[in-house]
Amino acid sequence: MQAMTEHECRQFLLERPRTASLATVRADGRPHVAPIWFDLEGDTMLFTTWHTTVKARNMRHNPCVSLSVDDETPPFAFVLLEGEAHLGDELAEVRHWATRIAGRYMGAALAEAYGTRNGVPGELLVRVQLTHIIGQKEIAG
Amino acid sequence: MQAMTEHECRQFLLERPRTASLATVRADGRPHVAPIWFDLEGDTMLFTTWHTTVKARNMRHNPCVSLSVDDETPPFAFVLLEGEAHLGDELAEVRHWATRIAGRYMGAALAEAYGTRNGVPGELLVRVQLTHIIGQKEIAG
Numbered sequence: 001m002q003a004m005t006e007h008e009c010r011q012f013l014l015e016r017p018r019t020a021s022l023a024t025v026r027a028d029g030r031p032h033v034a035p036i037w038f039d040l041e042g043d044t045m046l047f048t049t050w051h052t053t054v055k056a057r058n059m060r061h062n063p064c065v066s067l068s069v070d071d072e073t074p075p076f077a078f079v080l081l082e083g084e085a086h087l088g089d090e091l092a093e094v095r096h097w098a099t100r101i102a103g104r105y106m107g108a109a110l111a112e113a114y115g116t117r118n119g120v121p122g123e124l125l126v127r128v129q130l131t132h133i134i135g136q137k138e139i140a141g
Numbered sequence: 142m143q144a145m146t147e148h149e150c151r152q153f154l155l156e157r158p159r160t161a162s163l164a165t166v167r168a169d170g171r172p173h174v175a176p177i178w179f180d181l182e183g184d185t186m187l188f189t190t191w192h193t194t195v196k197a198r199n200m201r202h203n204p205c206v207s208l209s210v211d212d213e214t215p216p217f218a219f220v221l222l223e224g225e226a227h228l229g230d231e232l233a234e235v236r237h238w239a240t241r242i243a244g245r246y247m248g249a250a251l252a253e254a255y256g257t258r259n260g261v262p263g264e265l266l267v268r269v270q271l272t273h274i275i276g277q278k279e280i281a282g
Contacts (some may be wrong), residue, residue: 019213022164022172033164035211035219070176072160078176
């Protein structure tokens with residue numbers, strides 16, 4: 001097992017369209033985790049979510065989030081991130097990021113269609129101001 | 142997007158050695174998430190962890206856990222699980238499951254070596270009694 005540099009962590013997050021697992025805390029104190037599509041801009045991780053999802057409800061109540069992005073094949077690697085989530089509903093921004101994020105995961109040809117579908121009132125743009133990033137590589141094998 | 146049956150969820154969890162993202166809650170109320178290797182036996186999800194890890198400390202304090210296992214390629218799919226974690230340190234059991242779990246992720250040839258390395262005092266066996274399993278498939282594309 002070997003620690004990644006911060007540069008390696010950022011490269012790992014962007015080199016392929018990997019999903020992130022977003023962990024939040026419910027009002028009753030239980031954890032919740034679900035996969036998301038994301039993008040990165042400086043020290044901000046961005047994703048969109050519908051306003052009624054469990055994750056949206058949890059972040060409104062407790063903005064502390066933890067994220068994991070991993071490579072699940074040998075020799076295995078992961079990056080863990082922590083930060084505070086800020087929710088926004090400005091439609092032009094939601095549509096811009098929904099399009100850009102869909103482009104990462106579905107390809108440029110489908111980006112616009114997904115951006116139009118997801119860039120609607122009710123969809124939220126979540127900006128996570130990252131406070132911690134660590135990564136480990138060469139975990140096994 | 143289409144809901145998976147419980148049979149499809151179990152098949153998804155076991156058909157390939159996918160990692161799970163384990164979410165726990167810290168004593169200060171912040172979430173934590175990290176990837177794990179796991180196996181499944183009936184309604185119990187099993188994994189091992191070193192006794193000083195953040196996840197072990199969190200589960201001792203708050204046994205409620207949430208897990209996500211996903212396919213990060215189109216058309217995308219995920220299974221979310223919730224349950225209560227029970228920690229054990231019985232060495233024969235730790236070694237048995239460490240070997241079996243390593244076999245899933247590293248192959249039969251390396252299972253024994255990993256089981257011996259991980260099946261030592263200080264490593265804990267975590268059994269999660271699952272209370273909820275849901276899955277979604279054909280999410281995009």
